[in-house]
Amino acid sequence: MSAVLGDAASPALLARGQTHATVTAAISAISLHRRFGRYWLAGFAIALALCLLLVFGTGWLLHRGVGIWGINMPVAWAFAICNYVWWIGIGMGGTFISGALYLARKDWRSSINRYAEAMTVFAVAVSGIFPILHLGRPWFFYWLFPYPDVMNVWPQWRSSLEWDFFAIVAYLTVSILYWYVGMIPDLATLRDRAPTLGVARFYGLLALGWRGEARQWRRFETLSLLLAGLAVPLVFSVHSMVALDFSEALVPGWHSTVFPPFFVAGALFSGFAMVLVLGIPMRRMLGLRDYITDVHLANLAKVLLAAGLVVAYGYCTEIFSAFYSMDRFELAVTLRRMTGAYAWTFWGTILCNVLSIQLLWSARVRRNHAALFVIALLVLIGMWLERFMLIVTSLYQDFVPSSWGMYYPTFWDIAFLAGSLGLFLLMFLLFVRLLPVVSIFELRKLVHKGEVKST
């Protein structure tokens, strides 16, 4: 029976000879004693430089307006919206791994859920930048909030922008709560093992007075269950909402009822890919091979393949329904995606998202970490290209030929994409350095289960 389906703690989820003490010591040492070398510093420097680019870009955008991007009629949505959808989609994978696998009692989530949740929080935070900067006057973004103001301005509930705002705020709140609550017992472990008083105070404040009493554990378990139950439906509702941003428009290629499930599958797909892209280097550099094992990576690869097949089915449905509808505009957009000026984005998407993952059918590829890393990276690129393809090819040539036009990215379009990657990397590197990257108490549970099983 494969480990994905098995519910008993499989020994392969943890290297042999692990005890409560070794698990706790190894993971807490990463935050407390480890000296981060030049790779971490180099990564941090690059991330910081890209962040600065984002800060300068934002300043320039506030000064000059969204015209610094290549957007103009008819293509008024491009890189910023692609980045938004891409980042929020990446976030979905993390919540799904920690929430849905928690509800399904899958043990293999134990050592990857923490960094997957961190990835979610950071990705959603980064995604939230883009809809706000994409407003014509970003400094009035708080008008999106339905607060009782003297001007009687009330949000336009029919606007997808308003839905975006509520989706991001709800999702960010729940994912931060879920991430933080799950970390409290581990923060207390770090507090108790802290070498200096300052460090103990830092983790002590974050641990909120956790003492590990049975009463506290009971409440903790209840809260974790409730938050997981809240987070998992949000994965589906939030990304369905993102899809409705497009479906509610009448533009051919967007006006489609298949978009919500199709987008959710795409979001999970890119999220799993990001978990692999972050996890493979992290386990190597932090020496986490005993905890994030080949089984974890192989399971992630299987889930990636499954999500990818659903996405591929979505592409087929899109093409089929265009031909089935016989609507000349739908047909034109579908054919233009394959043959028009941006055809390379369509074929690039197919190559990265549909063809590359077929290698994952092979167990040898699933055990080869370099191959997994490359495939996951291709999926991330492919999912970004897919968003670009969906957005731009529908807009650049619509019903009225007199208003057709091309879109070309400017330097600032690329700078904001690079800057968002930098911001994400910066937050993730700080997370790796300061917080427990693997859930210590869940590993202890896994050790316990293994002991019970072997006796």
Added chain:
Amino acid sequence: MEKCTYCIQRIETAHIEADKANRRIRDGEVLTACQAACPTQAIRFGDIADVHSSVAQAKSSPRAYVMLGELNTRPRTSYLARLRNPNPALADEST
């Protein structure tokens, strides 16, 4: 570039006057700026819900068409197709 406001300020002025007298806005009471400026009087503006208004009459003409009306966006602006005779041979018959 700005979107046409359909001269909301002129509509509101007439609206207030009509409200004070407790009546509907009369046909022709609102004259949009483009309508006032058009030398050939090609533009008509009014209440399309009132079947007797001149704009509703023009809209019911078989020559009337709207842009992308098939998308059910209910466009406010209708156009009247130009009458042309592309076949000069037929012109003689009609005279």
